Amino acid sequence: MTAPAPHVPVLLDEVMAGLAPQPGETHVDGTFGAGGYSRALLAAGARVIAFDRDPDAIANGQALVADSEGRLDLVPGVFSRLGEALADREIDAVDGVTFDVGVSSMQLDQPERGFSFQADGPLDMRMGQAGTSAADFVNEADEGEIADVLFHFGEERQSRRVARAIVAARPITRTGQLADVVRRALGHREHDKKDPATRTFQAIRIHVNRELGELEDGLVAAERALRPGGRLAVVSFHSLEDRIVKRFLKERAGAPAGSRHLPEVARAPASFEAVAKPVRAGAAELARNPRSRSATLRVARRTAAQPWSSKKGQAS
Numbered sequence: 001m002t003a004p005a006p007h008v009p010v011l012l013d014e015v016m017a018g019l020a021p022q023p024g025e026t027h028v029d030g031t032f033g034a035g036g037y038s039r040a041l042l043a044a045g046a047r048v049i050a051f052d053r054d055p056d057a058i059a060n061g062q063a064l065v066a067d068s069e070g071r072l073d074l075v076p077g078v079f080s081r082l083g084e085a086l087a088d089r090e091i092d093a094v095d096g097v098t099f100d101v102g103v104s105s106m107q108l109d110q111p112e113r114g115f116s117f118q119a120d121g122p123l124d125m126r127m128g129q130a131g132t133s134a135a136d137f138v139n140e141a142d143e144g145e146i147a148d149v150l151f152h153f154g155e156e157r158q159s160r161r162v163a164r165a166i167v168a169a170r171p172i173t174r175t176g177q178l179a180d181v182v183r184r185a186l187g188h189r190e191h192d193k194k195d196p197a198t199r200t201f202q203a204i205r206i207h208v209n210r211e212l213g214e215l216e217d218g219l220v221a222a223e224r225a226l227r228p229g230g231r232l233a234v235v236s237f238h239s240l241e242d243r244i245v246k247r248f249l250k251e252r253a254g255a256p257a258g259s260r261h262l263p264e265v266a267r268a269p270a271s272f273e274a275v276a277k278p279v280r281a282g283a284a285e286l287a288r289n290p291r292s293r294s295a296t297l298r299v300a301r302r303t304a305a306q307p308w309s310s311k312k313g314q315a316s
Contacts, residue, residue, distance in 0.1 A: 008036070008288060008289040008291075009033075009034070009036025009037055009040075009100065010100060010235055010281075010285075010289060010291060010292045010295045011235055011279060011281060011285065011292060011295055011297050012036060012037065012040060014279045014297050015037060015040075015098055015233050015235065015297060016037075016040050016041075016044070018231060018233045018275060018276065018279075018297065018299030019041070019096040019098060019231050019233050019299075020096075020231065021040075021041050021044040021045070021046040021095070021096060022044065022045065022046070022095070023044065023045025023046070024045060024046070024047075025045075025046045025047070025094075025095035025096065026046065026047045026048075026049065026091060026094045026095055027041050027046045027047070027048050027049070027094060027095055027096040027097070027098070028048075028049050028050070028051070028079075028082055028086075028094050028096070028097040028098070028222070028225065029041065029048055029049070029050040029051070029098055030050075030051050030079030030082065030097060030098060030099040030100075030218060030222075031051070031052065031079060031098075031099055031100040031101065032050040032051060032052040032057055032058075032061055032074060033052065033057055033100065034057070034060070035050075035060075035061050035064050037098055037100065038050045038061075038064065038072060039064065041096075042064075042068055042071055042072060046071070046095070046096075047071045047072075047073075048068075048071060048072045048073070049073045049075060049082070049085065049086065049089070049091070049094070050072060050073070050074050050075065051075045051076075051077060051078070051079040051081075051082060051085070052074070052075075052076065053076070053077060053078050053127050053128040054107065054127050054128060054129065055076065055128070055129055056129075058074055058076045061074045062074070073089065078128075078214055078218075079099060079214070079218045079221070080214050080217035080218045080221055081221070082097070082218070082221045082222070082225055083221045083224055083225055086225055093225060093226065093227035093230070094225050094226060094227065094230060095226075095227060095229075095230045095231070096226075096230055096231045096232070096233070097222040097225060097226060097230070097231075097232050097233070098232075098233040098234070098235075099215070099218060099222075099233075099234045099235070100235045101211070101215055101234065101235065101236050101237070101241050102211065102236070102237045102238070102241060103115055103127070103205060105291055107127065111175070112124075113125070114133075114134060114135075114175050115175075115201075115205060116175065116201070117175045117176060117178070117179035117195070117197050117201060119175075120174055120175055120176035121174065121175050121176075122135070122173065122174060122175070123135040123138070123172060123173055123174055123175050123177070123178055125201075125204060125205045125208050125209070126208060126209065127209045128209075131208075132208060133208065134178075134204045134205070134208050135172065135173050137149075137204060137207065137208060138166050138170070138172050138178065138204065139170050139171050139172060139173075142167075143160075143163045143164060143166075143167045144163070146159075146162075146163040146166055146167070147159040147160045147162075147163035149203050149204065149207045150162055150163060150199070150200055150203045150204075151203075152203075153202065153203035153204075153206040153207055153212070153240065154199035154200055154201075154202050154203025154204075154206075155199060155239075155240075156199040156200060156203065158185070158186060161185050161186070162181075162182055162185050162186065162200055164185075165181050165182070165184065165185035166178070166181055166182075169181045175201075178197070178200070178201075179195070179197040179201070182196055182197040182200045183195070183196055183197055202238070206240070211241075212240060212241070212244060215241060215244050215245070216244055216248070219232075219234075219244070219245065219248045220307075223252065223271055223272070223302070223307045223308065224307045226302040227302065228302055228303060228304040229301060229302060230301070230302045231275065231299060231300070231301050231302070232249075232272070232299065232300050232301075232302065233297060233298075233299045234297070234298050234299075235295050235296070235297050236295070236296050236298075237294050237295055237296075238294060242296045242298075245298050246278075246298065249272055249274065249298060249300050252270060252271045252272040252300075252308065253270050253272050253273055253274060253300070254267060254269070254270035268305065268306070268308050269303070269305035269306070270303055270305060271302065271303055271305045271306070271307055271308055272300040272301065272302060272303060273300060273301050273303055274299075274300055274301075275299040275300055275301050276299055278296050278297065278298050279296070279297040279298075279299075280295065280296055280297075281293065281295055
């Protein structure tokens with residue numbers, strides 16, 4: 001195998017324990033990144049179909065593909081389309097699916113990608129390096145749309161104030177410029193624990209990359225791809241992501257939805273069952289990998305029930 005990945009995969013031991021990969025199984029790594037999860041799955045003897053929308057990750061992963069003896073297939077594109085990719089390879093079902101959602105540390109560490117305000121760079125934020133950029137959004141969207149994005153995806157309570165400041169400061173083309181606009185709008189002191197620009201950058205990144213919609217679609221695709229007994233492992237990094245995963249698994253496990261005062265609706269048989277309680281990083285993990293500080297891992301096992309349809313509570 002190749003040299004270790006330059007970035008430490010989050011909760012690697014816990015993810016592998018949840019997936020319990022066996023020789024000869026087929027697994028999907030929905031977020032290849034630097035290949036940490038894929039390496040561990042390959043080391044366990046599994047075949048891996050890995051996805052990444054970032055062309056850099058696909059290019060950097062070719063050495064691992066070459067060393068995998070045909071057991072790693074690296075697919076350029078979003079993980080929500082895993083069903084199509086599996087069908088193209090005549091794979092009917094898989095034994096495990098894992099997602100490490102959100103932005104990768106590799107993307108954050110490259111100022112030219114424009115994900116972070118820690119170092120100035122072009123205001124880009126596109127994981128797939130194509131389509132609408134963050135600069136396009138902040139310079140072309142109207143004030144109301146910007147405010148809505150900041151409120152819903154960044155949980156920014158003063159979203160209208162920030163949106164007004166962004167529109168007034170146009171054109172904005174650099175990460176440092178946007179961060180300064182937000183700081184001036186909200187007030188910023190050097191000793192503040194959290195930079196006030198953090199929420200705005202998160203919100204715009206999520207919007208530009210359609211991250212939450214991609215996660216919702218990916219979970220449905222995983223449900224359809226997993227064989228009975230197959231496992232789903234999802235690592236999320238903030239409450240918006242984790243809320244989607246938690247709600248999906250709770251729903252699919254057959255938990256009642258809606259108000260207890262309303263008539264009970266017939267529901268489809270549970271398509272997932274919980275494997276363990278949510279896992280968060282311990283002291284040892286935090287020491288070797290600070291990025292894991294906000295991570296939450298949820299693992300569930302696929303039942304033999306039919307996957308649900310797009311209409312809640314009904315089997316397809």
